Amino acid sequence: MNALLVEDLNVHYGTIHAVQGVSFSVNEGEIVSIVGSNGAGKSTIMWTLAGVVPPSGGRVLIKGNPLPSKPHEIVARGLALVPERRRLFSALTVRENLIMGAYRRRDEESVKAEMERCFQLFPILRERLGQRSGTLSGGEQQMLAISRAIMSDPKILLLDEPTLGLAPLIVEAVMNTIIRIRDEGVTVLMVEQNATQALEISDRGYILEAGLFVKTGPGPELAMDPEIRRAYLGG
Amino acid sequence: MFLQTLITGLSIGGIYALMAVGYSLVFSVLNFSNFAHGAVIMLGAYVGLALATKLNFGFGLVLAGSVAGAGIIAVLNEKLAYSSLRRRKAPSLYLMISAMGCAVFLENLVYATIGSRFYAFPEFFGRQVVTIFGSSVSLLDVGAFIFALIAILGLHLFINRTRTGTAIRAGVCDMTMCSLMGVDLNRLIAIVFLLAGAFAGVAGVFLGIKYLVYPTMGWVTNKAYIAAVIGGLGSLPGALAGGLILGVVETFVSTYISSVLRDVFSFTLLIAFLVWRPNGLMGIDSEEKV
Numbered sequence: 007m008n009a010l011l012v013e014d015l016n017v018h019y020g021t022i023h024a025v026q027g028v029s030f031s032v033n034e035g036e037i038v039s040i041v042g043s044n045g046a047g048k049s050t051i052m053w054t055l056a057g058v059v060p061p062s063g064g065r066v067l068i069k070g071n072p073l074p075s076k077p078h079e080i081v082a083r084g085l086a087l088v089p090e091r092r093r094l095f096s097a098l099t100v101r102e103n104l105i106m107g108a109y110r111r112r113d114e115e116s117v118k119a120e121m122e123r124c125f126q127l128f129p130i131l132r133e134r135l136g137q138r139s140g141t142l143s144g145g146e147q148q149m150l151a152i153s154r155a156i157m158s159d160p161k162i163l164l165l166d167e168p169t170l171g172l173a174p175l176i177v178e179a180v181m182n183t184i185i186r187i188r189d190e191g192v193t194v195l196m197v198e199q200n201a202t203q204a205l206e207i208s209d210r211g212y213i214l215e216a217g218l219f220v221k222t223g224p225g226p227e228l229a230m231d232p233e234i235r236r237a238y239l240g241g
Numbered sequence: 242m243f244l245q246t247l248i249t250g251l252s253i254g255g256i257y258a259l260m261a262v263g264y265s266l267v268f269s270v271l272n273f274s275n276f277a278h279g280a281v282i283m284l285g286a287y288v289g290l291a292l293a294t295k296l297n298f299g300f301g302l303v304l305a306g307s308v309a310g311a312g313i314i315a316v317l318n319e320k321l322a323y324s325s326l327r328r329r330k331a332p333s334l335y336l337m338i339s340a341m342g343c344a345v346f347l348e349n350l351v352y353a354t355i356g357s358r359f360y361a362f363p364e365f366f367g368r369q370v371v372t373i374f375g376s377s378v379s380l381l382d383v384g385a386f387i388f389a390l391i392a393i394l395g396l397h398l399f400i401n402r403t404r405t406g407t408a409i410r411a412g413v414c415d416m417t418m419c420s421l422m423g424v425d426l427n428r429l430i431a432i433v434f435l436l437a438g439a440f441a442g443v444a445g446v447f448l449g450i451k452y453l454v455y456p457t458m459g460w461v462t463n464k465a466y467i468a469a470v471i472g473g474l475g476s477l478p479g480a481l482a483g484g485l486i487l488g489v490v491e492t493f494v495s496t497y498i499s500s501v502l503r504d505v506f507s508f509t510l511l512i513a514f515l516v517w518r519p520n521g522l523m524g525i526d527s528e529e530k531v
Contacts, residue, residue: 056421057420058417058420058421076420076425077417077420077421077423078420078423078424078425078426081421081422081423082423086421087421089418089421093415093417093418094414094418095410095411095414095415095418095419096414097410097413097414098407098410098411098414102407102410102411105404105407106407106408106411106419106422106424107422109404109408109422109423109424110422110423154422158422158423
């Protein structure tokens with residue numbers, strides 16, 4: 007079953023047609039990557055799915071139901087976004103950021119259990135609980151951003167450039183965590199600019215160019231495609 | 242004399258702090274100067290006055306009624322004048338202009354309906370005095386100071402210890418991300434205005450009792466802006482500190498130098514802080530690791 011179905015999605019910023027009728031689907035339990043160069047419209051798709059940027063046309067269904075228009079209603083339907091450059095609440099502590107992730111959840115025990123789950127994924131966060139998130143390292147901030155999204159117990163996780171600016175070792179750790187999150191039953195849609203590793207762990211991939219999909223296929227196959235490697239993956 | 246002046250200064254400073262807290266709270270969340278805050282204080286005072294004179298309510302009920310009335314007025318003000326601008330992501334300058342319009346509109350509404358007369362609250366505290374270290378000080382002054390401290394401490398605990406308070410602080414950092422946590426921003430902003438209005442109601446009653454109630458009494462919020470800048474915009478402890486410092490400085494200048502120079506000192510203090518310490522005494526530290 008489709009966890010997420012996007013049909014003929016259009017997004018305009020004034021006169022700029024940023025996303026030009028893209029259609030794609032993400033099945034339950036899949037990792038799907040959208041790959042493309044800077045300015046291709048990847049992040050716009052993510053912000054539209056999260057309800058922050060309104061679409062100018064098209065249809066988005068979450069598990070067969072129309073996407074609500076307001077971000078907080080979308081979160082309630084089980085969709086969480088980890089935005090590009092993390093955008094943590096920098097003046098809040100790590101614990102408070104995690105609590106904000108679970109804002110809609112009322113059951114204290116399950117929130118505590120979820121926090122433990124985050125510490126299993128990223129043990130360093132337990133040591134940083136009382137630290138202001140703005141003072142964490144880039145890698146730790148990304149771990150916190152992913153954990154904050156997980157705290158809402160999402161069914162679909164949107165990851166916008168999750169490895170941007172991270173050291174290679176941290177990139178590998180983040181990618182392994184994404185696989186682990188998927189294995190725990192969360193559907194993942196990810197956009198990446200530097201995409202070799204993203205496609206390698208993805209069940210399927212879409213190549214986006216100037217607001218349009220130009221190629222799609224299984225992630226590892228796209229990662230090995232010489233034409234795509236030359237055009238988008240740096241050889 | 243010194244102690245009496247100090248207590249009077251702290252009392253006025255407490256009222257400034259109550260006003261500055263509301264102003265600062267809205268500024269920190271929506272990043273604009275809500276110039277209609279003074280009009281909400283004025284309307285809160287009129288609500289209290291009506292309860293005291295028409296319904297003969299006691300001080301406690303007058304205060305509660307004024308808090309509720311000003312809180313509701315502040316929320317309505319947001320819904321009618323700011324929310325549509327917010328939805329359209331208008332620059333904060335537009336919100337500020339709208340706030341100025343609201344202030345003028347509400348003042349003139351009072352002129353047109355109630356009139357320009359000055360009204361006095363009934364003497365809730367009479368001329369009762371308390372003796373502190375051998376000096377006689379007015380019960381109203383002591384009460385206003387203590388009440389301001391308790392109210393601001395309560396708000397501080399609410400902001401720092403509750404889920405909604407954490408959401409307000411998160412919203413101060415990043416409103417969009419706050420909504421992506423599942424926070425209904427319209428509801429959160431309504432709560433912020435309700436809190437700011439409630440504090441405006443308390444300030445309105447104390448101002449009305451200490452001085453008089455009249456349509457332009459809200460202009461005293463100029464002092465709240467100064468207090469908020471001194472303390473650091475967006476900081477609640479800062480608003481308290483700024484209010485108290487300003488109140489004490491003004492009272493000492495009036496008593497020992499000249500009451501004519503009081504506002505000269507206040508605005509000089511404002512300029513000095515803007516030039517040398519624009520973040521104020523306790524401005525929010527937004528420094529981030531690169």
